[in-house]
Amino acid sequence: MCSNALYELRCRECGKTWGNVPRSFCEDCFSPLEVAYDYASLKKIVSREKLVGRAFNMWRYSELLPLPEDFGVPNAVGGTPLVASHKLACKWGLQNLYFKNDAVCFPSLSFKDRVVATALAAARRFNFTTVGCSSTGNLANAVAAQAAQQGFDACVFIPADLEPAKVLNTAVYGARIVRINGNYDRVNRLCAQVADRFQWGLVNVNLRPYYSEGSKTHGYEIAEQLGWALPDNIVVPMAGGSLITKIAKAFRELVTLGWVEPKSVKFFGAQATGCSPISDAVKRNLARFEPQKPSTIARSLAIGNPADGPFAVNQIRDSGGWAEDVSDPEIVAAIKLLAETEGIFTETAGGVTTGVTQKLIAQGRIQPHETTVVSITGNGLKTTDAIVSEFPATEAIAPHLEAFEAYLDARLGTAAASAKA
Amino acid sequence: MPVTIEIPTAFRRFTDGAPKLDCSAATIAEALDELTSRFPDLGRHVRDDQGQIRQFLNVYLNEEDIRFLGGESCLLKEGDRLLLVPSIAGGSEL
Secondary structure: OOOOOOEEEEEOOOOOEEEOOOOOEOOOOOOEEEEEEOHHHHHHHOOHHHHOOOOOOHHHHHHHOOOOOOOOOOOOOOOOOEEEOOHHHHHHOOOEEEEEEHHHOOOOOEOHHHHHHHHHHHHHHOOOOEEEEEOOOHHHHHHHHHHHHHOOEEEEEEEOOOOHHHHHHHHOOOOEEEEEOOOHHHHHHHHHHHHHHOOOEEOOOOOHHHHHHOOHHHHHHHHHHOOOOOOOEEEEEOOOOHHHHHHHHHHHHHHHOOOOOOOOOEEEEEEEOOEOHHHHHHHOOOOOOOOOOOOOOOHHHOOOOOOOHHHHHHHHHHHOOEEEEEOHHHHHHHHHHHHHHHOOOEOHHHHHHHHHHHHHHHOOOOOOOOEEEEEEOEEHHHOHHHOHHHOOOOOOOOOOHHHHHHHHHHHHOHHHHHHOO | OEEEEEOOHHHHHHOOOOOEEEEEOOEHHHHHHHHHHHOHHHHHHHEOOOOOEOOOEEEEEOOEEHHHOOHHHOEOOOOOEEEEEEOOOOOOOO
């Protein structure tokens, strides 16, 4: 471990340490690098009690993130609600159901704000002036927003067919948008080559070890909001497969630090059937996942060759959890269900987790008395095109009481009459 | 068939700095074998102990991941381009 930092990059396979550098894989064995911490030292400098009085956002866990010593908090990210479900819990027969609602994450309304926050801290540390990413939309939004605020030039690479709202939500911040003819996997391949050629901080490429650590704060917050306790089950959407493994890391860290009691948490992964390489590998018990060509409305999860897929599969298996997937109609139905019961408007990825949760309950994999958390990672306002056909425009009426009464009579019949004073 | 293998910067430590290798191979497997026999130190980074292409190495033939082309047995034609790209994963060990 470096003498001046309590963390550094370490190879997952060969264990070689690399200090802190903008690199995502071990140059000796080409396996992924991750941030490893000196937990014994961390235990001495931070405690649950030390958090009291800090603002409720992701920076309250700063000591557990790979931030440079001179890091100054640029903005408040995270600190999203853990919503205790009543109506949907009742409908599904559960007693302790929660939705971790990153649909309202600041500043760009998805959990990607968390990962970009730690990635840009690393970008500044490594003196990059241009940052970027390959993205299915939410990440591009988050990079563009935070780069604008912090004074980085931003260049983001997206599949050309991305939802218009997600493109607009990147363009508005002044980021350069490069549209690529091809799906996300091809965009990602190009970005690996761009990172090889240009001195840029690509948050999910050469800054990936630092970037992905930001995901842990989704898990820290869940534990703290449950009263410093871990849930029995957590249902997480999977695209590249990183989030589910980082929530697991967050929970393990909290146990290591003694902030929560040890507990066996079951990790459940959620994918869209039209892009389900990880759930397919879990369900068919494959040694290696098989890449797929995505075809789903859940474009934020449409990664057919998930880089963290092997780790996600292992995490799910080792925890005793499971993975499931839902069809596009099931995703739309789940988006409406969550909105109508809990007042949460999520994007298609949230429809995936909600729909998969329903399926897991029906399969008996989630029990009524258990504490179950469902991760909602993005906002429905970004994917309105996926559900707009469900809500055709209604006819307009004249601005007269008689017209309104006629309108009600036509739709409610006698029920309308009983509503009159 | 004459094909070109493009080598990422991280691999060039093992190829004396060469950014590509032109070789003559009928299949992807033959091309990779030619690469690793020419640069033996690269061998263990391309294939694992079971002889499979390593899990965190993606191989593309022109624009396509070779796993969509039937894998290493896919036949090559003149002018094909093989691209090696280390997979970018985060990992999660505590």
